Amino acid sequence: MEYAYEANLQPKAVYEVKKSLPLTSEGQKALVNLYQPIIGADALALYFCLLQDFEDTQEEYNHLELLNALDIGISAFKVAKKRLEGIGLLKTYYQEQPEIRFLYVLMEPLSPQAFLKDELMSFLLVVKVGQNKFRQLNRRFKPQDIQTANYQEVTTKFGSVYTFSQREYQANQALVESVTEEIAHADTQLPLDKNQLNWSLLRDLATKKFINPMQLTDSLKNSLTLYHEMFGYDEVQLTNLMAEAVSLADGTIDARKLKNIVYKQSQNILSEKKTTTPNYESDQQIRRKNTLLAQGFTKADWYRILDSEALAPMEYLVNLKAAKGGYVTKNEEWLLTDLVEKSPLPTAVINILLNYLLVDQNKSQLPQALTNQIANDWSQNKINTPEAAIKYVQKTVKEKQAAKEQRKKNSSRTQNIVKKEDLPDWSKNQTTSDPTRKAEIDKMMREYFNDEEGEK
Structure with a gap:
């Protein structure tokens, strides 16, 4: 930003x-x-x-x-x-x-x-270097398993060499504790807003599922927050997911198994996860709708805004690809994970970006470079609401069209000077979409969103 x-x-x-x-x-x-x-x-x-x-x-x-x-x-x-x-x-x-x-x-x-153990860092790396290089790096930095089967350990124990009295320990305890509290490890984890989840509720729900509350470490909280941000899972759903990855013997959670379960279920998000239908008829929404229509937004824009605010980005992407008859690829999962984690854009704005690329530009899948280019441009221009994103796209398209007309006028005077457009780079990738096809996809999207409620 x-x-x-x-x-x-x-x-x-x-x-x-x-x-x-x-x-x-x-x-x-x-x-x-x-x-x-x-x-x-x-x-x-x-x-x-x-x-x-x-x-x-x-x-x-x-x-x-x-x-x-x-x-x-x-x-x-x-x-x-x-x-x-x-x-x-x-x-x-x-x-x-x-x-x-x-x-x-x-x-x-x-x-x-620690880098390779971090879920998000590993995702970012494998996208950049590919699976073969990623496995090579993992082998290079994996701790070596030292074989000692033919040896007998004769290591001297700590207590046989170092001793101190209880009186000396108590005399220096306050000083030692104050120093150890001051020396903290550098926080290089990517920042996630963990306040989005009710941890007291989640802890109570986890206890009822025989999950050891001590398992809710900072690392696990970081992963759960990412799953909430990416897929829209709430406290109850996250608890159910953890229950599938818990050991009933001691209540510990297998983080790798949990990750696999989360991403596997994300593929079936349409059939397994009920969609919350936007309340189109509340007094507040009616006033908001009338205000936007008065500002020049169309009814199609209005429904697109509501849909973008109703769903988490991964759920929105799955619905959008399904409406086009496609599916979400692994590269798109990694790209969207990176976007949600690193971008300051609100999730509703990210959804508008997905709609812009897959519907307006009619892309078959999300292009990594262009997606990041647009996200950076929107972040730097402080696009913080879905309506602002739609207006920005419309403004860019108009400027591009005006620049195109100007180039036509100038071409009669010279063919050697190329006019540089004062537009974001990503707008040069603009393609003209089929309005009929676009309306059809928007209609199919609303049908998917409202299917659980039986709405047409």
């Missing part, structure tokens, strides 16, 4: 770099082998340049020196910076008084083992 401070992010602006701890050798291996395919070469170079600045004795720098060292422009720098921020490797701070100044705080990368 584009913020006002970015206007002041210019080559002459001053910055300083901080990092809590030196970069470990494991962190460096993770950056080069695991993070780099995802973030790109410019972002990786930016991380190491900032790390070098941190290790130097100089306290402040200007961005021009950094741009010269990277051999990139300010626009490419902003893209690289956002890639580091989005994946949890960089935090950026800004102040205007007494001077414009930026503070870059480098975060420690996940260790290779």
Whole structure:
């Protein structure tokens, strides 16, 4: 998302770099082998340049020196910076008084083992490098199983070497506890809003399903929040999914089995998950509808807005592909997971983006590069509501048409000068859709949404 401070992010602006701890050798291996395919070469170079600045004795720098060292422009720098921020490797701070100044705080990368254990990171990596390379990397960083069958362990025990008295322990306990609380591990996990779920309710429901409440660790909460955001699963549904992956012997949850169950059930989301039909007739919705119609929106736009707000992105995508007679591919699952996790766009706006690509542009499946390009453009232009997304698309189409007409006029004067359109890059991929086909798909979508209620 584009913020006002970015206007002041210019080559002459001053910055300083901080990092809590030196970069470990494991962190460096993770950056080069695991993070780099995802973030790109410019972002990786930016991380190491900032790390070098941190290790130097100089306290402040200007961005021009950094741009010269990277051999990139300010626009490419902003893209690289956002890639580091989005994946949890960089935090950026800004102040205007007494001077414009930026503070870059480098975060420690996940260790290779923690990276590959992280569900979302693994998804991002396998999409970039492919399954064969992903398996190769997994073998490279997998902990080795040390065979000791023919040996007898004779290791000296801790207590036989190190001793301390209870009196000494009590005398130093407060100091030790205060220090251990201050030293926290760097938080490089991707941020998810865990407040979306009622954890007290979920814990109570889990206990009734013989799930050990202690299993609700931060890692599991992160996964459950992602499943809620992606597929729209509520607390009851998430508990039922966990119950299928729990060991009745000790109440522990197999995280890998849970992930497989969640994604397997997502394929049957149409038949297994009831859709909440939007309330088209409430007083509040009628007033909202009349306001939008007065602003130039059509009835078809209105129904599209309601549908986008009623469903989670994965459920919306499954319904949309089914209405076209298709299905959701694994690449589309990974792409949408990445989009929901990293993009600041609300889920309703993401749904409008899906509708724009698959219905307006009549794509057979989501193109990765174009989808991310549009999502970045909408984020930077602060498209936060479905109606704003629809207006933005309409505005872009009109500007493209106007530019096309202008090119026709100019072509009679010269054939050597190509006019550059002042439009987002993704608008150049605009194709003219068949209005009849588009209306047919919209009608089929509403029939799928309302099927559970018997509405026509």
